[in-house]
Amino acid sequence: MTNHDEAAAVRPLTLAWVSRHLDFGERIVRTEALHGGITAEMRRLTIGTRDGGTRDVVLRSFVDPFYVRHAEEGLYREAGALTLLTGTGVPAPGLVAVDPTAEHCEYPSLLMTHLAGRTVLGDEGLETRVPLLASRLVAIHALRPAERPRKYVALTTADTVVVPKGADAAVWAAAIDVIRKPAPPYEGRFLHRDFQPGNVLFDVPPSEPAGARITGVVDWAAASWGPADLDVAHCSTNLALLHGPAWGLRFPEAYEEAGGVLAATASGRLYWLVRDALACSEEVQLVSQPWREAGRAELTTRTVEERLDAYVTALMDALG
Structure with missing residues (x-):
C-alpha cells in the first residue's frame, strides 16, 4: 500500500x-x-x-x-x-x-x-452553480422519510454572537434582537443542515463552465428535521462569505425559483437568515481556514469578517 x-x-x-x-x-x-x-x-x-x-x-x-x-x-x-x-x-x-x-x-x-466530482469554491461559473445548488436543495427538502431525524439544533444564541471589529454596533444590536424572539412557526422538512458549496460535488467541463452538474452531496452528520429556511440560510451565509453579500441575498430567490417554499413573511425569513449569519460570527476563523487551504488564499479571517458584517447589514437593510 x-x-x-x-x-x-x-x-x-x-x-x-x-x-x-x-x-x-x-x-x-x-x-x-x-x-x-x-x-x-x-x-x-x-x-x-x-x-x-x-x-x-x-x-x-x-x-x-x-x-x-x-x-x-x-x-x-x-x-x-x-x-x-x-x-x-x-x-x-x-x-x-x-x-x-x-x-x-x-x-x-x-x-x-466515493462519489465522482469535486468541490468548486471559485467565483467563475457561480451564476450557473447557484441555481443548481438551489434545485438540489429543493429535492432534498421534498424527501419524506418514514422515520424523521431529530429536530434541528440552533447553533447560536443572542448572548454568544461575536460582533466583528469595526462593525456598526447599532446594526448588529438590531440583528441580535431579531433572534431574541421565539422562532417563527414552520412546516418541517428533511434538512441536510450543512448544505453549502464545500459539501457539494460538481463535474465542471474545463471548456464549458456553464455545463456544470452536481454529482454528489456529502457530510450528512447533521441531518435533521426543521424549516427549509434554515438550510437556505446556511447556504446563503456561505455564499455571502465566499463570493460576496449579493450572492447570499440571491440564494433564497434561486431556491424559490426552483420551486422551494420559504417563510411567508419577511420577518420570518429574516429570523432564519440572521440566525445563521450570526452563528457564523462565532467561528469565522474555523470556516475560513479550509477555504484558504482549498485555494482561496485571499479569504483571510479579517476578509471573511468584513464580508459577514456587510452581509448582516444587507439583510437588515433588505428585510429588517
Missing part, C-alpha cells in the same frame, strides 16, 4: 477494520488525505479488485478530542441518513460500515462509497 502523503496513513486497527468490509480478494492499494473538512479526518482509499481494477471508498475518522465527544451521535445520524437516502435519487454516498464508538478502530469512524 502506498500513501499519497504522510497524513494519509491509516492507523493499524482502522486499517484492519476497513479490510474486513472489503470484498473477497480486495485490498487497499493507496490512500490519500482529503482536505477541506473541519470536524474529521477524511481519506480516500483506493481498493484493488480481484479483476485487476480499482474502486474508491472514503473513510471519515473523528480524531480531535472535542469532536470525538460528539462523534457517536453524529455517526449514527449520518449512517441513518445515508441509509435513508439510498434509492431516493439524491446523490449521496452509500454506507459501507460504521464504528461510532471506536469499538474496532482507533477513533470513531465511518466508511462510505
